Amino acid sequence: MPYVLRHKETGEIAASLQKNHYDLVYYGVKQWPGEKEALEAMAAYLEAECFPEPDRWEALHVREERAKVMNVKLKNNPSLRLFMEAEGTLTVQADEGPQETVS
Numbered sequence: 001m002p003y004v005l006r007h008k009e010t011g012e013i014a015a016s017l018q019k020n021h022y023d024l025v026y027y028g029v030k031q032w033p034g035e036k037e038a039l040e041a042m043a044a045y046l047e048a049e050c051f052p053e054p055d056r057w058e059a060l061h062v063r064e065e066r067a068k069v070m071n072v073k074l075k076n077n078p079s080l081r082l083f084m085e086a087e088g089t090l091t092v093q094a095d096e097g098p099q100e101t102v103s
Contacts, residue, residue, distance in 0.1 A: 007053070
């Protein structure tokens with residue numbers, strides 16, 4: 001079960017350019033296979049990707065299906081940001097404002 005990073009106050013889910021197992025570049029949610037790996041890599045990842053307030057992020061366990069939905073919502077578009085409310089609602093936001101909400 002994957003772990004992702006979520007900002008404690010804003011609900012933003014950390015996403016960035018990455019390479020898949022075919023060595024193709026895509027924009028999607030950063031995932032780790034376990035909590036330990038996520039916590040160990042969190043500070044370096046957030047700093048390298050220029051995410052603000054690295055101390056305000058948490059490792060969050062999500063089902064694999066949910067992680068896939070998160071990536072679909074980002075549409076491989078680096079101008080989009082993904083937010084998850086406490087109750088689980090996903091919101092995708094671009095520069096001009098909210099784009100789409102999914103429960």
